[in-house]
Amino acid sequence: xxxxxxxxxxxxxxxxxxxxxxxxxxxxxxxxxxxRREFAALPFTPLYLVADEFAxxxxxHTVHAVMHVxxxxxxxxxxxxxxxxxxxxxxxxxxxxLAAIRPFRHLIVYPRMxxxxxxxxxxxxxGQARQVGLPPAARALSTLSRIDYEDAFFVRRGPGMDxxxxxxxxxxxxxxxxxxxxxxxxxxxLLGLRLGSPWSRRxxxxxxxRRSTPDFVLLxxxxxxxxxxxxxxxxxxxxxLFATFVQQRNCLVRAIWARVVPVHQRTVRSLLTHAAGxxxxxxxxxxxxxxxxxxxxxxxGNPA
Numbered sequence: 001x002x003x004x005x006x007x008x009x010x011x012x013x014x015x016x017x018x019x020x021x022x023x024x025x026x027x028x029x030x031x032x033x034x035x036r037r038e039f040a041a042l043p044f045t046p047l048y049l050v051a052d053e054f055a056x057x058x059x060x061h062t063v064h065a066v067m068h069v070x071x072x073x074x075x076x077x078x079x080x081x082x083x084x085x086x087x088x089x090x091x092x093x094x095x096x097x098l099a100a101i102r103p104f105r106h107l108i109v110y111p112r113m114x115x116x117x118x119x120x121x122x123x124x125x126x127g128q129a130r131q132v133g134l135p136p137a138a139r140a141l142s143t144l145s146r147i148d149y150e151d152a153f154f155v156r157r158g159p160g161m162d163x164x165x166x167x168x169x170x171x172x173x174x175x176x177x178x179x180x181x182x183x184x185x186x187x188x189x190l191l192g193l194r195l196g197s198p199w200s201r202r203x204x205x206x207x208x209x210r211r212s213t214p215d216f217v218l219l220x221x222x223x224x225x226x227x228x229x230x231x232x233x234x235x236x237x238x239x240x241l242f243a244t245f246v247q248q249r250n251c252l253v254r255a256i257w258a259r260v261v262p263v264h265q266r267t268v269r270s271l272l273t274h275a276a277g278x279x280x281x282x283x284x285x286x287x288x289x290x291x292x293x294x295x296x297x298x299x300x301g302n303p304a
Contacts, residue, residue, distance in 0.1 A: 052133050062094040063087050071132070083114075129155040129272035131265070134243055141218055142230055142245045143210060149246040149257060151265065155237040155272040166209070166218035168240050169233040172275040173205040180271070181205065191260070192225035207231065227253040242272060 014178040043058035044067060053070035065087040072082045089095040089285030112117040157163075163171065176184070181198070187204065188195060203209065207219035216234040223229070226249030246262070248254045 006269045062097045129153050129269045147245050148248040152243040153268050155276045164214045165233045165235050169204050169217050172271050192223045193221040227248045
């Protein structure tokens with residue numbers, strides 16, 4: 001007869017197995033180190049951290065527990081946050097301790113903690129960009145023959161910020177501060193992207209408008225070194241979904257892009273947070289000729 005494994009033990013093994021599977025020999029260990037810094041003042045030890053879930057454990061002489069936080073997809077395409085705490089008592093002392101504090105935890109600690117969390121989330125959700133999993137429907141909008149790299153970010157819009165996909169794209173890219181736009185153009189140039197004139201109204205900061213509907217706009221740029229890319233701005237009911245698609249056609253660009261990814265992701269978060277912030281309402285997406293420190297301001301440039 002097969003031995004039955006207690007649910008708590010199986011869950012602890014699952015969490016540790018996920019940690020090993022996600023991070024064994026991979027280049028994504030920095031998120032765990034970041035989580036350890038964030039949890040340095042708390043008695044939890046992070047196990048793993050990915051885009052849509054996080055787990056941490058605590059072990060002492062009374063209990064061994066895992067806290068799991070995740071984004072759970074809903075039926076309407078939105079996500080809801082879910083917190084689970086799985087506890088295994090250590091001996092009779094642990095069992096007695098848990099039994100004694102159970103009413104206190106369930107009637108006072110957990111309800112108050114969830115109310116405080118919800119209040120902080122509502123206060124800070126609008127205008128804060130976060131990385132999310134890329135929905136298959138959004139991935140299907142890409143026109144690249146092969147996608148070697150993809151990421152997606154979501155930012156919740158504030159009141160009165162309902163925009164089309166193209167309006168969002170112009171706000172995020174053309175509405176960024178001048179020095180930021182200049183750095184973006186220099187970075188794209190160093191990556192070998194073939195952009196047109198950043199002042200052309202038929203483009204968005206030099207990117208070709210490949211597809212555009214009221215709900216989304218897909219920007220594209222060819223590459224001189226084999227790194228074609230696309231940017232997707234997709235309007236959601238409560239915010240903006242931004243996705244990056246990159247094709248890597250040789251070993252050189254794969255090595256280059258691996259070094260660029262951390263800077264790319266930090267830049268995306270900053271651009272989206274700025275675009276969804278209160279200052280964006282006044283600034284809009286207007287870019288005046290001569291704002292960018294380039295030599296030419298022709299109506300259009302080379303095809304992307």
